[in-house]
Amino acid sequence: MIDLARYALDAAARRPGVTYADVRLEESRSRSLGTKTGQLAGASSTESRGIGIRVLAGGAWRFAATDDLSRGGLDAAAALAAGIAAASATTSKRAVHLAPEPPARVVWVSECRIDPFAMPVERQVAHLLAADAEMRKEAGVTMTETSLVFDRTRQIFLSTEGSEIDQTRTVTGAGMAAHSFRENEIQKRSYPKSFGGQYQLRGWELVEELDLLRHAPRVASQCVALHAADQCPETTANLMLDSSQLALQIHESIGHPMEIDRVMGSEANYAGMSFLTLDKLNTLQYGSEIVNAVCDATVAHGPGLGTFIYDDEGVAAQCVDIIRNGVFRGYMSSRESAGAIGQTRSNGTMRAVGWNRLPLIRMTNVSHEPGPHSLDEVFAEDGIYMETNRSWSIDDKRFNFQFGCEIGWESRTASACVC
Amino acid sequence: MSAAWRELFGAAEREARSLGVRDLEVQFGENREALTRFANNAIHQNVAETMTMISVRPHEDQRTARAETNRLNADSVRRCVPEAVALMRAQEPDDRLLPLCEPSAIAPVAGRWAEQTAECSPADRAAQVAEAIAVAESEGQTPAGIYSTASAREAVFNTRGVTAVHDQTLAVFSITVMEETSSGWAKASAVDRAALSPAALARRASEKAKRSRNPRELVPGHYTMILEPAAVLDLVGQMFGDFGSTAIEDQRSFLTGRVGEKLFGGNITITDDCRHLLQAGAPFDGEGMARRALTLVERGVVKELAHSRGAAQRAGVEPTGHGLALPNEVGEFPVNIVLAGGGISREEMIRSTGRGILVTRLWYIREVDPFERMMTGMTRDGTFLIERGEVAGGVRNFRFNQGLIVMLNRVESLVPAVRATGERHSTWWRRP
Incomplete structure (x- = not known):
């Protein structure tokens, strides 16, 4: 990967008028699993690789990105980034000045104790289905949802100031929600957070720590109980x-x-x-x-x-x-x-x-x-x-x-x- | 289908067969987008991107899964298909899952491609941005905004013979013009960038900023509102996720138990029509099935829902071609909303209002109560007090909490339908 990044940086840096350039070459993979009311509702895997080329020329920024990582593709993206220089400069009121930053050469991988991509998918699916089933034991729950998301991205950053930074980050996310419809009301309880759950820079160990199964009965019972709860008082408190x-x-x-x-x-x-x-x-x-x-x-x-x-x-x-x-x-x-x-x-x-x-x-x-x-x-x-x-x-x-x-x-x- | 995509579809099919899988769906996408951003009277970013995508979905014994890559070559396909097959085989069968979609006749939709949008150069965009900036500068104002041009091609193919391809272009110009105490905003989109006039939009935003100087504070209460098209789009557009059969089945829709009822005012008719002249998007859904037009609301009565193939079978009706790419937990929803307009002009609306508020743009709209469709949000960039049939000046932006069912029962008048461009999808109207 780093050779591709170096090629792209060179291609951008040699364009006329370019005073600074950096490139971010990224390669990522992700897996997403979800259940709804006892059925696996989502199972997908995504990989993505591409490069963003940022140049400073004529006192203004321009940026081009491509997923064509052939030499021709990189040359074309570098030319596009530099080619829009003139367009940006037409309205430019002030030149861009960058605060100094020492160049860095480093390789870093975020901690991931249990690699979610190395685990059997069956185990991950079973984990979600168990939590989903536990929530559905509560009478009055009308819909349940659970989800797992894993993402790993390696990023190589190079700049014309000499930086070569190689970072790999693994992100894991997990969550669940129970919904209850009764008469004229839709109630919802989520764990550990709403809108998709908790995400951290960790591996499967996060999922184990969150322990969806243990929290499922509470989430479900609170969801149904909300129908009978008092309205929150209007007060200063x-x-x-x-x-x-x-x-x-x-x-x-x-x-x-x-x-x-x-x-x-x-x-x-x-x-x-x-x-x-x-x-x-x-x-x-x-x-x-x-x-x-x-x-x-x-x-x-x-x-x-x-x-x-x-x-x-x-x-x-x-x-x-x-x-x-x-x-x-x-x-x-x-x-x-x-x-x-x-x-x-x-x-x-x-x-x-x-x-x-x-x-x-x-x-x-x-x-x-x-x-x-x-x-x-x-x-x-x-x-x-x-x-x-x-x-x-x-x-x-x-x-x-x-x-x-x-x-x-x-x-x-x-x-x-x-x- | 391009020769390259045909070849990759063949490679994916062969890979699937080598794994014992006969049924395979493949989606392709290619997007080219360029964006010029400006602020503080200058272009500060000029970006361009090219993205491609191939997404494969095997189907076997009532199980399915999806794997996607942006690397369009045979090696990637050979990696992607086994990944999807492994995900698929990690599951128990779902007896509700239907076989792959069979081919249906999909007539191409006309008027969705303009070469001069696809070929727009940074210099073309910069020239029009410079004109817009000049409009604001001449008034001593500060503009910020975007001008984007994009072309996209998408396709769905499967081993049952589905071959659905759609091409489209889109140009969008948006501008905020600021003064010390006020701001104004205007935005428009078009298939053909020649239909956009950034300078005219800048003049509109500039005028709004001027007329809303030194805004006054309004006391909280109930006001007659005139919502401009973008505000209507962004507010009413929030409810159409609930017009899907799966949402009813899940009992997460505000229409649960209400389909067939007169839920809105008699002057509200809403359709979903991907072929409408003011609309955009593909004439097929995520499984490659032809979309058909829907009458969602007729004179206030909730009539039709969107049905994916799966939801249609469960409900015992015909699918409508609104399914999302499988697998998914949402099912389907209408995406080409057309709110039937009325016959009054914006100016007539203002003239006939004794006291009210004219709203240019709404912001950060979120649901408060899902069953009553109570929404909250803020006004932004051009909010005016109307007194005795005239715009009397600006008012400070404010928070609203408004139930959509209540609101759509109190609409007094609508202007003829227009293509609205908000942060989401047409019409002027007013309500007490």
């Missing part, structure tokens, strides 16, 4: 959130607004902008004093989906303070945008969803640090405890959000109410 709901709120209301490309307006047409304008850095009181959050891509942070050694423009993974003692402390940046916010180095958050996409600033692992209180202390006062997201919506500047959860309890009485 203490609110306790489970980790999956809190993680989503941190992602949406802390993570995305701190992506500097949104702040600078380059996502204004679709994803939107951010209320975190540049004047708010180091001044905005984002939360109370016990609110501390980081954006951390390092392996030490854990096997999150935002964990890597180098980002998709060859910047080393970092842990960045974004909120400290409640005060907004930092944006996520790229080599191009770092200078605009007074940074001398990118904090390493450029990421692409695949070889065919240009990387953009996208949060890594955005996490709230643990606080000084025990769980008992958190639940010491009356309030509402909510679990598992069911619906979320945020405005285009991240001022306003509305979240709904699958289930909630009044912490005083521990009786379920619909949220």
